[in-house]
Amino acid sequence: MAGKVEAICDSHGNDHGELINILHEAQHLMGYLPEEVQRMIARKLNIPVSKVYGVVTFYAFFTMTAKGKYPISVCMGTACYVRGGEKLLDEFKRVLGIDVGETTPDGRFSLDCLRCVGACGLAPVVMIGDKVYGRLQPVDVRRILDELDA
Amino acid sequence: MKILTIGDLHAVRSEAVKRLMLREQSDSTVSEASSGLDTGTERMQVLICGGTGCKASSSALICERIKEKLGDRGIDDRVDVITTGCFGFCEKGPVVKIIPDNTFYTQVTPDDADDIVDNHIICGRRVERLLYVDPKTGRSVSDSKHIDFYRKQMRIALRNCGFIDPENIEEYIARDGYFALADSLLNRTPEEVIDEVKRSGLRGRGGGGFPTGVKWGFARKSVSDVKYVVCNADEGDPGAFMDRSIMEGDPHSIVEAMALCGYSIGSSNGLVYIRAEYPLAIHRLKTAIGQAREYGLLGENILGTGFSFDIEIRYGAGAFVCGEETALIHSMEGKRGEPTMKPPFPAESGYLGRPTNVNNVETFANIPVILTKGAEWFSSIGTEKSKGTKVFALAGKINNVGLIEVPMGTTLREVIYDIGGGIKGGRKFKAVQTGGPSGGCLTEKHLDIPIDFDNLVAEGSMMGSGGMIVMDEDDCMVSVARFYLDFTVEESCGKCTPCRIGNKRLLEVLNRITAGKGTEEDLKTLSTLGKVIKDTALCGLGQTSPNPVLSTLNHFYDEYLEHVRDHKCRARQCKALLTYLINPALCIGCHLCAKNCPADAIIGDVRKPHVINPDKCIKCGMCMARCRFKAISVS
Numbered sequence: 001m002a003g004k005v006e007a008i009c010d011s012h013g014n015d016h017g018e019l020i021n022i023l024h025e026a027q028h029l030m031g032y033l034p035e036e037v038q039r040m041i042a043r044k045l046n047i048p049v050s051k052v053y054g055v056v057t058f059y060a061f062f063t064m065t066a067k068g069k070y071p072i073s074v075c076m077g078t079a080c081y082v083r084g085g086e087k088l089l090d091e092f093k094r095v096l097g098i099d100v101g102e103t104t105p106d107g108r109f110s111l112d113c114l115r116c117v118g119a120c121g122l123a124p125v126v127m128i129g130d131k132v133y134g135r136l137q138p139v140d141v142r143r144i145l146d147e148l149d150a
Numbered sequence: 151m152k153i154l155t156i157g158d159l160h161a162v163r164s165e166a167v168k169r170l171m172l173r174e175q176s177d178s179t180v181s182e183a184s185s186g187l188d189t190g191t192e193r194m195q196v197l198i199c200g201g202t203g204c205k206a207s208s209s210a211l212i213c214e215r216i217k218e219k220l221g222d223r224g225i226d227d228r229v230d231v232i233t234t235g236c237f238g239f240c241e242k243g244p245v246v247k248i249i250p251d252n253t254f255y256t257q258v259t260p261d262d263a264d265d266i267v268d269n270h271i272i273c274g275r276r277v278e279r280l281l282y283v284d285p286k287t288g289r290s291v292s293d294s295k296h297i298d299f300y301r302k303q304m305r306i307a308l309r310n311c312g313f314i315d316p317e318n319i320e321e322y323i324a325r326d327g328y329f330a331l332a333d334s335l336l337n338r339t340p341e342e343v344i345d346e347v348k349r350s351g352l353r354g355r356g357g358g359g360f361p362t363g364v365k366w367g368f369a370r371k372s373v374s375d376v377k378y379v380v381c382n383a384d385e386g387d388p389g390a391f392m393d394r395s396i397m398e399g400d401p402h403s404i405v406e407a408m409a410l411c412g413y414s415i416g417s418s419n420g421l422v423y424i425r426a427e428y429p430l431a432i433h434r435l436k437t438a439i440g441q442a443r444e445y446g447l448l449g450e451n452i453l454g455t456g457f458s459f460d461i462e463i464r465y466g467a468g469a470f471v472c473g474e475e476t477a478l479i480h481s482m483e484g485k486r487g488e489p490t491m492k493p494p495f496p497a498e499s500g501y502l503g504r505p506t507n508v509n510n511v512e513t514f515a516n517i518p519v520i521l522t523k524g525a526e527w528f529s530s531i532g533t534e535k536s537k538g539t540k541v542f543a544l545a546g547k548i549n550n551v552g553l554i555e556v557p558m559g560t561t562l563r564e565v566i567y568d569i570g571g572g573i574k575g576g577r578k579f580k581a582v583q584t585g586g587p588s589g590g591c592l593t594e595k596h597l598d599i600p601i602d603f604d605n606l607v608a609e610g611s612m613m614g615s616g617g618m619i620v621m622d623e624d625d626c627m628v629s630v631a632r633f634y635l636d637f638t639v640e641e642s643c644g645k646c647t648p649c650r651i652g653n654k655r656l657l658e659v660l661n662r663i664t665a666g667k668g669t670e671e672d673l674k675t676l677s678t679l680g681k682v683i684k685d686t687a688l689c690g691l692g693q694t695s696p697n698p699v700l701s702t703l704n705h706f707y708d709e710y711l712e713h714v715r716d717h718k719c720r721a722r723q724c725k726a727l728l729t730y731l732i733n734p735a736l737c738i739g740c741h742l743c744a745k746n747c748p749a750d751a752i753i754g755d756v757r758k759p760h761v762i763n764p765d766k767c768i769k770c771g772m773c774m775a776r777c778r779f780k781a782i783s784v785s
Contacts, residue, residue, distance in 0.1 A: 019484035024426060054486055059466075061466075077388035078633070117427070119203040125206075137775065
């Protein structure tokens, strides 16, 4: 893994101006950006690790926790909010027993919020992996989780 | 094929026009008859919406099934299947359009492919059950031009969305694409181009509304060997998706406009800063850039004029503040996206310290048409100080959720009732939020105000990027203000104190109020603190962040007062202020509610009325959703 991350840095000429692109690729490779990876990138680009950490934590897209097998993202865009997105999120939290940004101990599900996938006609919307589930109500949550788990 | 001269471009166009002829003709005529291959029609086309909304409802599979079916029937050589950009009518997606009779099918599923091919395409019989039904008359409408949703629209920025194949440069050229660029490079000086844009009166569509031509003029004046043209495609406003739809539906218009901007300000480097969350838009834009290079419309020595221009893509990583141009520039440099004081303006010192011109996607999408049709044409549309049209993402409690484009000066009433089809479920209109987290809420009394940049600001809201969220009587305005503040607090970059700490305090007060613990004193705090933040924050995000609070406080003061004085939420949204009750007269004791209660808060014997224990109730509303006898109410 270390070799691959270093190769990503090399492919961007170890240029610190390319940090965000490098982090995108590293996260695509690993699924998340753990501390070791950030240290490695900092060393390669010859910048303080605090700088890398500062960028990772600044942007919502970057994460330092591993996602579940089924990453669940509940849309918290305004259109979904007024059509009941928050109630949907509460139900996911309750059923899974985890908070936003966390992963279930068995590694199956992780829960996140996202801002607008642009499918506002289907609000409220939940994305699980690449699939968009639209027009959901809290009563549908358990059924969907059961279907995924089956 | 490389386009080396204007003659080459004309040649490509005259060839490509044939492909579009069928669509152009059916767009300009209204025909109630439907056509089929067996009833004398020679060629037909099927347009399928490939926007994100429709793709989420399997439009790709519909496309596949239709192609398969056409192959089975041996008619795939006479029928073209084209995936287009967004049609805008997302509420009724996925949308499929049949050309030449312009039949507009809504909410199509992959299983409908057989019917569409066998009945319509072959036999010329419309599939009635897939037609749009006008809710006012109850009659089905086949031609989209007769649908109210489209009737009042005027599509300039969205001119090609839902009409051409966005992954085919020749279809764009057939619609006069790249002619504005060619004409400017060959026949106009950069100053003349800037002057045309200035005279058109085009103002930045990203939020600020700054005159685009003036901005270009500043960048032109800055002296430097390297300058940058940046397209801001970091659409972070939750509930707004116009820029994404333009990039998905008409990416070449952005490529052409950026090259035009480059020629005007004297730059050969273009950068698109786009959200990583928009995979489809990224793909379409990359395809467009690749094709433009292949055709010689990007790269070295374009059309032999000596002008060179190319475009690179930079990814955003989810930070709302990066919509602010100085923050965006820092983010492109690989840093935290924190804004800096202006001046210096990006036009003097921007990306890597060089003069940089930043425009938003929708602004760019207007440029090629302005140059083709002229500044006079463009400035004849709209209001005195806001020219042209504006794209809005209409969402929330409205019948026709979707993407619309109307001339500036159209009233909110026309947008919400005529185009949007009114409020969902026949509920009562309460407010419309414009401008996203930086905007405000407008009410019933504002419905007849002509929408333009200045009118919205005068009423305490703003145009913003064009998100328009409609709310009904079931929405609590205090909760809505809290929702936006929650967003701002999360998205504040933390650089300046008013935004970082001030908004946090505002949010705490709002949390207190929605939890039933607020006081009347709190309402004064909201108002004073909000005004202080507006006056003292560093960037546009901070300066506008209290708008949702201040505007709701202004227009819905009695609702705030109810929360703090009577501990009541009339919209029944604030959980802490609610009580769920079972009406013993209606409860038959089926036990369904108790079985579904996640908190075990409902007790009662079978066939006897149940009761809810208020100490245990978590107010999730699950019991009410499950009860088949309407025995549970909330107050």
